[in-house]
Amino acid sequence: MIDIYSELTAIIDKDYVSNSKEELYMYGRDPGLMPAHEPEYVVMPTTVEEVQAIIRLANREKIAVVPKGGGLSLTGLVIPQKGGILLDMKRMDKIIEVNEKGGYAIVEGGTTHGALKSHLLKNYPHLRHSIPDSPPIATVVANAVIHGQGRLTQQRGFNSDMVSGLEVVLPTSEICKIGSCAVSQYWFSKGPPLPDLSSLFFGWFGTTGVITKLGIKLYPCKKYRDPVLFLTDKAELVPDIMRKLGRTEMIEDLVVNAQPIPLRYKDNYYILFYITGDTEEEMEFKRKMCWSALWDYFEKREGGFVSLVPEMKAPMLSMPSKDTTRFADVSKGGGFEYSGPIAPIEKYPVYVKKLIDLAEKYGLFYSSAARMIDGGHSMMFSFSYTFNRADPQTMKRAKDALDEAAEFAIENGGVMWKPNLDEQKITMAKMDPNTLDLMMRIKKLLDPNGIMNPGNWEVSK
């Protein structure tokens, strides 16, 4: 009988290989609602060669490999559906290079957003990257793998759009460079002018390889940054307000919140956006442009700006937003999941109505944050429900609500973001069959033994 544990300890220092019950228990679940399933081994590599050796072993033994970053994607994407080896990327956490003039950083496969943020703040305070509002242990790579969105998404698209190159260990164990870095020592582009192969790794949830390095674009930090809060009590006005603000091209991030508590949120939609600038004059000009874009609503008394006091501004300026994380545990017991369709912004009113209807139907506490993407070409709309993990009944109700939300979102033109297994099935069932076929052929080509994060993007036989 082959002793995989011993083989793994021959690859990686035994302190970082485990098959102990407690660890398998922890690595068998995430904070969301998908059923647990434990891996057989957990490993924490530090080098690309170690990753390669693990993949080779997994191919030889036809066992699963599941890469994991912070494990915060919440939809079960890091739950090892078929057991096998869980590849915890946390120790591959270096910031390899910051190319100040070129405006990019190269990080390893497990470097966190928090670490990159502090590194930049300390050493390159004039540069920043697009930080998502997940807790700071979320990894840069995994966030791009799931097409996450951050503080610069309104201006520059999905965080994966801001990637400038990759190094990947393919499911067949070769190390492969993607983008300009395949030809040049500079990591300035993930594709162009070459065929853009980076899309073989984003949106695939680790089923097409392990990303070991990633180039991420950096952008200037403006001297001033000011949150602006606009309220309306009519959901049907929200899409136009978003569009109008987006089209000023004056704003940074834009998020619309809907939730019943704290009480000041009740019965209104909170449209929070940011203005940035290098001079007071630039700030004032942008502020005025935004006011005039929304003046009609103001005059008709259907929308208004809130004068923000310093205590209100402070949490809005924190990155990631501490409020999001606080909300995630509002029911106590650490349960939080959201279904987040990416959808046209005009769907806001029907989605928000469904969010509230479902909260009532299932007796849950709701909230939604809708982040505008790329000037208004789409939005991420979250149907968020919290639950206490020690209360299986609430968990069941939350899961039912989220399933119903996902069905509704897809019927209404949305495409599920970071879909869980059930949502992947609904998505594939709705997908153009030739597209699905192409996806499956690519996957088979890259991963002939089906070892990478199996269960995901699989058509059930």
Add this chain to the structure above:
Amino acid sequence: MPKLQFDKARCSTCKAVSCLTKCQYLSLDAASAKKEWQKIINGEDSFVLEACTTCYACEEYCPHGNHPFYMIVDRQEEQGILPSPRPIITMWVNQCEPVGKFTVGLMQEKALSYCFLPHFNALAHGKLFEDIEYSVIFGQEFFCNAVYLHYAKTSLIRARLPGILDNIRKQGIKELICLHDECYATYASLAPAYGIEVPFKPVHYYEYLIERLKSLKGMVKPLGLKVAFQRNCSTRLIPQMDAVLDDLLKLIGVERIDRKYDRKNALCCAEIFRMGKGPDLADDVQKRNLDDMQASNPDYVVFNCPACWDSLAGKVAERGLQPIHIIDLCKLAIGEEQSLKLAKMEAEV
């Protein structure tokens, strides 16, 4: 529902109609003011109801102790006029709703009210509050609700205030020292104007500080400072307190500079105008006020109201002036330090 006790007869013989002719945001001569005011009294439409910025000042301009501002607000509400956009009003209505969360300290018959303003947690400590600092009420359950005068919602004040007063009474409070000027104005002016009985003695914190400083006489060192005072909207509901402030400042050796926008001609912090009328008016009022403060070359700009502090203290500091709350000014006079300071806001970018 309690009704406004307004004496129409006084208006019928009033020639100057100072309530409207003195208004800083309308320009009306006595004849047209009389016409518009009559319409308002009659419950008819008047442009004044839309144009009013809700600065509260007419309440002070009436020399006959009538309540023109409360009347305006009643009429605005009757006519469905929204002084601010509806969602802003909704936000205010919801966020101050009493929900049964009582935040109280070690209660005595004499107590401090923080209203719903956390600033007082920084301010109300030290020698000046030695025996009373833990006898405190705070939060929605004790919130005076006068703010709804800005939002054409006297009905909400009338509905909530009796419950608030009862909450205070149930704490066994006989004497309530109002650290927020607006609370005192509610209990000393607004509630009586609507015939709502106040079951305790409201004390303005100016009066409390005067008494306290007198008892600490040996410690008080006159400051020899000149200050510009920022007069807030609710002072207009209790103009009698302006002279008490003068007494207080005298006691600590502080000169209140006679500047253009103080006293009857004061400009409020104007942040309510931003939400109700838009940025142009608010920016103009704030600029005029700040220019005037600067020109008066004060050692400090003195604040009475924490909401003014939030709106203006930062802008005051940007002009190289020093903002301070009245309580802190008194603390300086007894050798203590300023406790309410500007929050350092560092934008994470």
